[in-house]
Amino acid sequence: MSVVTVQLGQCGNQIGYEVFDAICRDLHSTQGFCSKKENEVYQASCKEHFFNEDKSEVPVARALLIDMEPKVISQTLLKAAHSGRWKYGQHSHFCQKQGSGNNWAYGYNVHGPKHEESIMNLIQREVEEYDSLSGFSIIMSMAGGTGSGLGAFLTQNLRDAYPNSFIMNQVIWPYGTGEVIVQNYNSVLTLSHLYRSSDALLVHENDVVHKICAKLMNIKQISFRDVNQVIAHQLGSVFQPTYSSEDSFQYRRNPLGGFKDPALYTSWLQPSDAFCEWRTHRAFNKYEKSAALVSNSQFLLKPLDTIVGKAWNMFASKAYVHQYTKFGIEEEDFLDSFTVLEQVVASYCNL
Amino acid sequence: MGRLGRLGRRPRGETGAGPGALPRAIAALSRALPGGPSPETFRRAKFDLPEAVAELWSLLFSLLWLIHQEDKVYPRGPPDDLEGRIRFVKWVLHCHGYGRRRFYQLPEIDSQGSCELLLAFSWLLAYLSLPEQFLFLRCVHQSDGVWISSCKDLARCPVPLALGPKGRVDIRYIQWLLGKLRFHWRSLYASQQEQCTLLNKIHLYTRGCHSDQSIGHLSVPETEILRFPESSKQLLQQLESENSRLEAFLEWKHMELVYWQWMDTVLDASPGGMPNTGKQDVFLPEILQYCSPKYVIREMNRVQKNLEALRERLQEVVNQQRAAWHIKVSKCSQRLLRPPELSTSKKKEIQEAVGYELTTLDQDCGAKNCPCGLQRLVFRKAKEPNNSGAQSVTKVIQLLKKEEASLEKTLRRLQEECQQELAVLAHGLEGVIWIPPPYPRR
Helix, strand or coil, X not given: CEEEEEEEHHHHHHHHHHHHHHHHHHXXXXXXXXXXXXXHHHHHHHHHHHEECCCCCCCEECEEEEECCHHHHHHHHHHHHHHCCCECCCCCEEECCCCCCCCHHXXXXXXXXXXXXXXXXXXXXXXXXXXCEEEEEEEEECCCCHHHHHHHHHHHHHHXXXXXXXXXXXXXXXXXXXXXXXXXXXXXXXXXXXXXXXXXXXXXXXXXXXXXXXXXXXXXXXXXXXXXXHHHHHHHHHCCCCECCCCCCCECCCCCCCCCCCECCCCCCCHHHHCCCCECCCCHHHCCCCCCCCECCHHHHHHHHHHXXXXXXXHHCCCCHHHHHCCCXXXXXXXXXXXXXXXXXXXXXXX | CCCXXXXXXXXXXXXXXXXXXXXXXXXHXXXXXXXXXXXXXXXXXXXXXXXXXXXXXXXXXXHHHXXXXXXXXXXXXXXXXXXXHHHHHHHHHHXXXXXXXHHXXXXXXXXXXXXXHHHHHHHHHHHCCHHHHHHHHCCCCCCCEEEECCCHHHCCCCCXXXXXXXXCCCHHHHHHHHHHHHHHHHHHHHHHHHHHHHHHHHHHHCCCCCCCCCCXXXXXXXXXXXXXXXXXXXXXXXXXXXXXXXXXXXXXXXXXXXXXXXHHHHHHHCCCCCCCCCCCCCCCCCCCCCCCHHHHXXXXXXXXXXXXXXXXXXXXXXXXXXXXXXXXXXXXXXXXXXXXXXXXXHHHHHHHHHHHHHHHHHHHHHHHHCCCEEEECCCCCCCCCCCCCCCCHHHHHHHHHHHHHHHHHHHHHXXXXXXXXXXXXXXXXXXXXXXXXXXXXX
């Protein structure tokens, strides 16, 4: 079962590269404490999910790179090819020359419709190659213009084109003191739109990862590369082939299908339903033991509330709103987005 | 419950069978059913002897359990204790509409009522066509199949909901369940897609390999036998046992009448004399709680036969009425003035309305033509002519899509009604702002 990864925008493409790199390294790393046979099964399973065997025997990542400027994509393609261990497909990218100016409306209302056909054709061609499609994993940031606006547009389109497929979005939560002034607008608009079309939003907070780099890994000068690598490691270990609970001799065929019960202890849900454990005999990336936790909890409440609050304050004073109305996002659309997110916040408060 | 002899639907008369005929018939029946009874048990039951009770309860339980296994009647697995099994048998017979009160009054111990049990067994034998059922259930399949159900009552499986403190269900739990259902659906869809692609590959690659020209390609089980020739031994064994079951079935069919004639004597001899001469106890057959497609399809076929018979009778009546009406009309029209001409717009309106009604009727009737149940899958290239009378999958897909569209329409209508109700309720509450969800989630 194959996962199609769509890397969107600068952030999405850089992180996407790190994810495939981490998975590839894990593939080729020593088998640790598990048996040889076990290792082979693991490797085969992992490869099938994320890579395509090419005639040249260098695995090709099952990914599509999309950006509105050419620089990051060409860098990413080169880096992968240089590694010698894996590469991206020759025709698996789409880019333009203009950029999105960190404007969600530009990404959603201008780039989206303009390039809809080309991008969807690209995706369709990729999907047709596979025997089996497990689902889509879209990596994007919320704060910029391409990842956020185009990402929201694309997710909606994917949902319409593949109504029965699993769609998961990896959303990168910006730094609280980020550089983009309108990042809160972009975030609010992105989240409210994704909420309607996506099956799962997996959130990676830059602030939190930054702290991991500083305190746990003792990195002095933390670069985006470090942050990206930590996120990639987390994602890679979550996507590891795992045993399904019933049949402990076979790896779960569908890596995305397992994402059904996040850990959540609430009064109205039995812990056995709420907590789902997936095991594997082989630890990720040369660690002796590792554990990854995906949770759907009130942890997200504070950051979400903060962003919505800040965005609302800006909106109340109509700051920068004309940048959005210029490209067709009206005040009503903003209000709709706020409403949806307030509902989400309320639901989480009442867990 | 009338004379059991009539259930055999053959005229009473000589069978020309000798004294050993009954044990032979029962022995044949026994070979045609899994875990079949012995003639001795039946004889003891006729005389209501206690020794036969346990075996008959056990027989009834195992037969009914096997039949309803696919229906997932008992989510926890078969009951081990005698009481549990007796209760299960009674419940299933109740659902099927068995109406003998004395049966349900039997105590949950294994010492009484063998005659009643024998009567119940024979009723089931006829009503469910037990030997045929088991032939179908244990049939050896060597072809690829797909299960088609266009039954609207498919989704009747109640989910065991965890009740909260006040005995009510938390709405958040239901939302969570809906989400879980959505994810399971997506997984299922992905797996089925994969299966289809692989089936397609196998059928394509093995074209020209099958001895039967009209099929032309191998199925997955057949391909497996080529890959692992040792498994052909197992297949041979399965076919041999199926063969002996078929032979037993044929023998049973030849001797069936002997059995039913004997059962008539059992009925006469049963304690309590003639059954239900006075007030008939009517047990309405309930649809089994956990409805499965197979069960519903059986019922549907039954109902369909009745409907067709009814339709014929109605058609006769209609024709008669129509003829009478024509005579009446022609008499009247000679007396009446010519009616005013309808305006063209009015005519058009009437035509459209009638056309619409006809298409809806057509759609509703069209569903009847959709094949139901387990269908064999055979690969054909697009331009090849279809001589064998098989339905093309494209057509079936069209019919299913029509049904899907009509179901979605109904769902949307119900959702709108629900929203309106909620809006009215919310309007009555002070300080509450009603915000309906923006888009329908798939």
